[in-house]
Amino acid sequence: MTSDLRDRKATLRSRLLASRRALSPEVRASEAAALAAHVAALDVTPDQTVCAFLPVGSEPGDASWLDGLRCRVLLPIVTGDSPLDWAVHDGPSALAPAGFKLLEPTGPRLGASAIAGASLVLVPALAVSVDGVRIGKGQGHYDRSLPLVTAPLVGVVRDCEVLAEVPGEPHDVRMNGVLTPSAGLRWL
Numbered sequence: 487m488t489s490d491l492r493d494r495k496a497t498l499r500s501r502l503l504a505s506r507r508a509l510s511p512e513v514r515a516s517e518a519a520a521l522a523a524h525v526a527a528l529d530v531t532p533d534q535t536v537c538a539f540l541p542v543g544s545e546p547g548d549a550s551w552l553d554g555l556r557c558r559v560l561l562p563i564v565t566g567d568s569p570l571d572w573a574v575h576d577g578p579s580a581l582a583p584a585g586f587k588l589l590e591p592t593g594p595r596l597g598a599s600a601i602a603g604a605s606l607v608l609v610p611a612l613a614v615s616v617d618g619v620r621i622g623k624g625q626g627h628y629d630r631s632l633p634l635v636t637a638p639l640v641g642v643v644r645d646c647e648v649l650a651e652v653p654g655e656p657h658d659v660r661m662n663g664v665l666t667p668s669a670g671l672r673w674l
Contacts, residue, residue, distance in 0.1 A: 491653055491655065494653045495621060495624070495653050496624075498612075498613065498621060498652070498653065499612055499621065499623065499624060502612040502613055502621075502647060503544070503612070505646070506543075506544035506545075506612075506644075507544055509544065514544075514546075516667070517546050517547070517644065517667040518541075518546070518547050518548040518550065518551070519550075520667035520668065521546060521547040521551050521642070521665065521666075521667055522547070522548075522550045522551040522553070522554055523554070524665060524667075524670040524671060525551040525552075525554045525555060525608075525665070526551075526553075526554025526555075527554075527670070528554075528555070528606065528671065530555065530556070530557045530605060530606060531557060532556055532557050533557070534557045534558070534605035534606070535557065535558045535559075535560060535603055535604045535605055536555050536557055536558070536559055536560070536604060536605060536606045536607070536608065537559075537560045537561075537562070537572065537600075537601050537604040537606075537607040537608065538551075538552060538555065538559055538560070538561060538575070538607075538608045539561060539562055539608065539609075539610050539642075540552070540561060540581070540588065540589050541610070541642075542586070542587050542588055542589075543587065545610055545642075546642060546643060546644050546666075546667065547642060549578065549589075552575060557605075558574060559574070559575040560572040560573065560574060560575065560596065560600055560601070560604065561573060561574075561575045561590065561591050562590070562627070562631075563584070563590045563591070563595060564584065564585055564586060564588065564590075564627055565598075567626075567630075568598065568630065569598035569601075569627075569630040569631040569634065570598060570601070570627050570628070570630070570631040571595045571596070571597060571598055571600075572595070572596045572597070572598070572600035572601055573590070573591035573592075573593045573594060573595055573596060574591060574593050574594075574596070575591055576591065576593055580592050580593060586625075598631065598634065599634060601631055601632075601634050601635055602634045602635060602636065604635065604637045605637050606637055606638055606640065607632075607635055607637055607638070607639050607640065608640050608642055608665065609628055609632070609639055609640065609641050609642065609661065610622065610628070610641075610642060611641035611642065611643050611647070611661070612643070612647065613643060613647040613648070613649050613652050614641035614643055614647070614648055614649070614652065614661050614664050614674075615648075615649050615650065615651050615652035615654075616648065616649070616650060616674060617660070617674065618660030618661040618662065618674045619651075619652040619653075619654035619658055619660060619661075620641050620652065620658065620659075620660070620661050621652050621653070621654075629657065629658070629659070632659035633659055635659075638662040638663060639659065639660075639661045639662050639663075640661060640662065640663040640664065640665050640671065641661040641663070641664050641665070642664075642665045642666075643664055643665075643666060644666060644667060645666045645667060645668045645669060647666075648664050648666060648672075660674075661674060662674060
């Protein structure tokens with residue numbers, strides 16, 4: 487990665503994180519409720535698998551959105567520099583604190599390849615461009631996992647985080663859609 491690209495990504499991340507931290511608890515709660523309603527309306531059936539995540543910190547949404555998924559839900563487990571591992575979400579009582587302020591499922595680990603069986607993958611993002619380029623927090627956990635996926639990839643962001651352009655690299659896996667509080671699911 488060139489230093490110019492690295493600087494552009496760092497500047498964008500800093501701006502987006504500052505904007506997220508500035509949101510009031512009321513706005514966050516309203517957005518979380520809207521995202522939960524949109525997730526409940528997704529076209530998934532009980533026999534399908536959705537890979538999702540539990541929002542942390544200033545990420546849009548909250549744990550309530552998982553309640554609307556009436557299917558098998560897998561949550562990520564961070565495994566260092568490897569692709570993410572996955573485990574079935576069996577409810578709030580089956581979650582434990584983990585690194586990066588995450589809550590992770592305590593059930594059996596299914597391996598990194600479990601994401602390949604998903605019908606839909608909800609992906610955390612700081613921003614997604616209109617042509618599908620996603621920028622995350624910079625740790626690369628999803629960058630190492632998303633190449634295993636053939637299902638639609640949906641970046642979860644705030645409405646103002648769908649941008650005309652996001653600096654990308656050749657290895658970036660593009661999102662097929664975005665899920666935002668106001669617009670719901672929008673295919674790119």
